[in-house]
Ligand SMILES: Cc1cc2nc3c(=O)[nH]c(=O)nc-3n(C[C@H](O)[C@H](O)[C@H](O)COP(=O)(O)OP(=O)(O)OC[C@H]3O[C@@H](n4cnc5c(N)ncnc54)[C@H](O)[C@@H]3O)c2cc1C
């Protein structure tokens with residue numbers, strides 16, 4: 001029986017793989033040109049195969065042969081876990097069907113990992129330069145103390161693990177061509193998106209005038225320190241200023257570290273405090289439009305009251321405390337919540353508030369009218385109902 | 389508390405009922421807190437096995453002109469369809485696996501391998517049946533609008549044909565399920581918006597076209613010279629699935645001991661009373677692990693009704709706790725071997741095709757006919773067993 005099953009699986013696989021693969025290929029190619037539809041002929045093949053697999057999709061069978069052969073939920077296989085520092089590691093991921101390598105340097109990807117049977121999602125900046133000729137991309141994760149997922153990614157992820165992927169997104173990107181003079185200011189794991197930008201510049205062989213101020217508490221904790229120093233040795237245009245706990249660089253010190261910062265277009269990513277300071281500093285200089293910021297976390301200054309959340313269309317009700325976002329509460333109750341960055345940046349998670357009140361965990365604002373709310377950064381302020 | 393008038397519960401004090409409610413809640417929380425990789429592995433493996441069976445069956449049936457291949461392929465396909473409809477589809481659509489946060493195994497996205505669209509099923513089954521379980525006039529599953537399954541339902545000469553309707557329903561079960569949510573009775577009595585009926589029909593038609601196309605056109609055509617034998621094989625597999633699921637489902641609420649309720653008995657119903665109604669409204673059957681998996685864990689009908697959205701692989705351990713509670717509180721717990729449960733169901737059906745029902749034990753409110761609730765009335769209902777309360 002099992003031999004026959006296996007044979008049979010292979011047979012159907014062979015039959016549909018060709019069809020499925022061409023369709024996906026076509027979609028990828030077409031998508032990269034910005035046209036929405038598949039080429040009609042491959043679309044037809046896929047539709048015919050779907051007549052055999054209805055009510056499922058061909059992908060639902062094919063991913064049993066190879067977990068990457070599905071475009072229904074884009075998957076990736078972790079091929080290597082490379083330790084970077086004591087508490088950080090780079091994951092090299094081979095994406096499956098439906099993935100596109102035409103992301104822009106600086107963008108982040110959503111990664112879903114099954115932990116104790118539950119899919120947990122977090123965002124990570126891609127650190128590798130977009131290279132369609134390579135079949136991998138990389139992210140670098142720093143384990144957060146008491147973090148639910150990052151520690152597992154750094155220490156507990158075996159090569160071969162299949163993860164899920166959300167399409168790369170984000171506006172913290174390097175334009176092509178880049179401006180002639182740049183300032184990168186990074187702190188801790190905030191160096192990750194800038195790493196993709198630097199690697200892209202190196203690959204293109206056109207290093208503009210770059211000043212990079214990179215901070216880490218200790219030298220041993222500094223991510224990519226060796227690579228950055230090597231860059232500084234090789235490229236006269238790239239100047240690296242390393243900061244640490246003993247030699248900090250604060251906004252006030254910027255004048256000294258990079259006297260011409262006003263003339264540079266700046267990309268800043270790092271801890272919350274640093275970002276707030278930078279935002280302030282550039283705005284006061286009247287240069288707000290030259291500054292690009294990427295926040296990895298929404299600083300939760302407020303705590304809501306909590307309450308009973310009703311997910312109207314899904315017929316679910318949960319009690320949630322004031323520190324739990326509506327997104328987390330919904331996922332915990334099995335509601336299929338939309339999301340992107342999970343940090344209040346992208347607005348993918350917006351859902352209409354039908355009744356009651358919710359509170360913004362970033363600033364304490366209360367929303368109560370019928371309006372769209374970002375579920376990833378709001379929590380129940382008393383009982384509320386949302387339309388999902 | 390109106391359900392306290394039901395004789396099985398008459399010995400319970402109000403405090404005991406409250407206490408029971410808390411204990412049922414505690415069973416739920418302990419299972420929920422324990423869900424993890426073991427459970428995820430169960431459903432993923434089951435889905436993998438089921439899909440491999442489908443592929444094996446379809447490939448074998450390319451040779452269906454050769455009789456042994458016809459037999460093997462038909463058997464494999466029937467098993468695959470039964471697994472998909474019962475232990476996988478039915479339970480996934482109940483939201484039993486939603487906690488995994490996996491969009492591919494989620495009640496919101498699952499579409500099962502039968503002519504009934506998931507959307508209609510989730511309404512008629514998850515909501516109407518699981519909320520108003522066995523309430524005469526509200527739960528359309530009490531006889532499915534064509535059978536007299538309770539002596540409390542008044543006799544009509546139409547019921548004389550019951551043995552025939554029953555046989556037809558068994559043979560065409562998939563189609564009965566597909567049309568169930570239309571609520572033919574409401575349409576007949578013009579209590580339903582024709583526009584809604586048209587919309588539902590369109591959804592059903594779209595699903596039927598794809599299902600029928602797959603089994604009776606696409607695969608037969610792909611089999612080339614084995615066209616006819618593939619058609620008969622697929623039809624037989626569907627028929628086996630129909631008969632099996634019909635029998636399992638009829639053993640859920642119709643054997644002796646599973647009771648019906650009157651609308652008055654819902655009065656003042658809170659969660660503890662809702663649990664009691666589920667307990668008394670359902671019947672289990674005994675069997676090995678394989679039988680339970682093949683019957684979608686509906687041999688644990690009682691546990692399924694108490695906790696419709698807890699993963700079915702946990703029903704055996706839940707059942708042990710529920711039985712213990714029933715012993716402690718001297719509550720009935722209806723269970724028997726499958727053949728006996730079905731035998732009782734069939735006997736009741738035949739007996740009730742004739743007027744009178746003197747041998748039946750309980751005849752509360754006999755002869756009174758509760759008006760059937762329309763879908764709109766059900767939607768307006770917001771008591772303790774409104775849908776959120778029933779599944780959350
Ligand atoms: C656009 C973007 C890009 C990113 N890129 C990267 C990257 O390249 N590399 C990287 O390492 N990370 C990156 N992140 C951050 C990453 O997405 C995760 O947030 C991070 O890895 C922590 O996840 P976690 O599951 O371990 O922690 P979580 O469990 O989500 O907790 C995060 C932190 O908050 C604390 N915390 C948790 N719950 C509470 C609570 N109720 N009250 C108070 N504190 C609490 C935890 O102790 C922990 O320190 C990025 C984030 C965004 C939005």
Ligand code: FES
Pocket residue numbers: 338339340341342343344345346347348349350374375376377
């Ligand atoms: S998920 Fe991006 S803003 Fe909420």
